[in-house]
Amino acid sequence: MTDELSRKRADARRNRQLITEAARATFAAHGLDVPMRAIARRAGVGPATLYRHFPTKEALIAETFAVQMGRCVATLDAALDDPDPWHGFCSVIEKVCETQAVDRGFTAALLDSMTTDYVRVRDHNARRFAELTRRAKESGQLRQDFVPDDIKLLIMANGGIGAASPAAARAASRRLVALLIQSLRAHPADPPAPLPPPAPLDSHMDVKL
Amino acid sequence: MTDELSRKRADARRNRQLITEAARATFAAHGLDVPMRAIARRAGVGPATLYRHFPTKEALIAETFAVQMGRCVATLDAALDDPDPWHGFCSVIEKVCETQAVDRGFTAALLDSMTTDYVRVRDHNARRFAELTRRAKESGQLRQDFVPDDIKLLIMANGGIGAASPAAARAASRRLVALLIQSLRAHPADPPAPLPPPAPLDSHMDVKL
DNA sequence: AGCGAATCGGAACAGGGCGTCCGTTTGCGC
DNA sequence: GCGCAAACGGACGCCCTGTTCCGATTCGCT
Secondary structure (H helix, E strand, O other): OOOOHHHOOHHHHHHHHHHHHHHHHHHHHHOOOOOHHHHHHHHOOOHHHHHHHOOOHHHHHHHHHHHHHHHHHHHHHHHHHOOOHHHHHHHHHHHHHHHHHHOHHHHHHHHHHHHOOOHHHHHHHHHHHHHHHHHHHHOOOEOOOOOOOHHHHHHHHHHHHOOOOHHHHHHHHHHHHHHHHHHHEOOOOOOOOOOOOOOOOOOOOOOOO | OOOOHHHOOHHHHHHHHHHHHHHHHHHHHHOOOOOHHHHHHHHOOOHHHHHHHOOOHHHHHHHHHHHHHHHHHHHHHHHHHOOOHHHHHHHHHHHHHHHHHHOHHHHHHHHHHHHOOOHHHHHHHHHHHHHHHHHHHHOOOEOOOOOOOHHHHHHHHHHHHOOOOHHHHHHHHHHHHHHHHHHHEOOOOOOOOOOOOOOOOOOOOOOOO
16 A cells, blocks of 8 residues: 555655654744744745645644644543543643643644544544543542533643743643642642742743734 | 823814724734724724824734723732732732633733833732732731742633633633632632533634634 | 814835745656 | 656745825814
C-alpha cells in the first residue's frame, strides 16, 4: 500500500515535513494568528509551496494539531485504565492544561474544534471523559456537583493563562490547575496541600482577546 | 471653569456621546478587536468623525474603559473598608470577574493596562490589593501561600471564559470563581459549599487566541 | 436671514494578510 | 546526459483595517 506521500517527489516530501515542523513551532509560540508567510519563511519555502501542500490555513492547522489531538486520546485511554479514577481524572486535566500552557495554538485549536471540526474525536472523547467523571464521583473523590461539561470551563480558564509569555505560562498554569483540582475534591484536606510556587506573570501581549 | 467639552458645538458633544456609547457596547460584545468602522457605523457617524474625537484607537479604548477602571478603584475602596477582610477580598475578585464576564473588552483592556498605560492606577491598585491580601491572611481566612500577584492568575483565567457567548460566560464565570475562591480558603469546609449551577458553554468563537 | 467657522462623512491612502498565476528550477526514470 | 512532468517561489490581485483629505453641511452668533 504505497501511500499518497511516498509516490511524491523527494523534495516535496522534505518540504512538507519542513512546513509541518515550522507550523508546529510557530503556532506553539505565537498562537494561530500568525501570517502564513511567517510559517513559509521559517520553513524556507515560498508561500505557494505552502499552499500547494495545504490548500488553506485551516487545513494546515488541522494537520498540525492532529498529533496533539491524538495525544489527548491517549491520555484519556491511560486515565480510563488507571485503577484509581481520581488519579486518572487529575492526570487528564494536568496533561491537557500542560499542553495548553506549552503550546499556545493548541488552546485555540481545541476551542474551535469544540464547534467546528474534529466532531467525531471530540464526541468520542466527551463520552469517555464523562465515564471517567462518573467513576471518579463513584469513588467518592470527585465532588458530586461536577459535571463533565465543566472540563470546558477548566480548559477555557487555563487557556486564558496562555496570554502570558510561554515560560511564565507554564508556572502559572501549574499553580492554577493545582488550585482548581483542590476545589474539585469531594473532601478537601485541611490544611490544603501546598501549591506550586508563584512566578511573575508578565503578559507579553501579542494577543487581543 | 468652562471645561473643554462645553465650549464645543452641540452636535460635536452629541456625537462624542454617541461614539462612546457605541464603543462601550461594541467592545463589550465583541472585544477590542473590532474595526473602528463598526463603532462609527453603530454610532451613526463617519469614520473621520470618530477620529476627530479620538485621535487613535488606543485613545478610544482608554476613554471607554476609564469608567470601568474607576469602578475597580471603588471596589477596592469598599473592600478595604469592609471590617471582614476575607469578605472584602472575595468581593473584589467576584466584582472584577463579573465585569470581565459581562464586558469582553474589559479583560483585554485590563491585560494591556498591566503593561502599557494606566500605570499610575494599576500600581496604586496593586499596592492596595496587596494590603487587602495581607489583612485577609492575618485574619486566618486566606491561605498563607497566596501572593498578591496571583490576582493576575485569576484575572487571566477568568478572562479565558470570555471566549464563550456572553450569556454562557456569566454563568461559567460564576462557577469558576466559586471554585477558585473555595481553594483560596485557608481551611476549606468539608463538604465544600455548593457551586452555582452549571450551564452549557457553547463557545461562539470569533476570538482566535 | 446670513455668514464664517466648526463639524461632518464619503472617498482615498497605506499597510498587511490570504490565496493564486506563471515563468523557472529540479528530481528522476531512461 | 536528457527530457518532461512535478515542484518551486516571487509577484500579483483582492479584501480588510487604521487613518487622513477635502468638499459639503450645519451650528450659532449677529
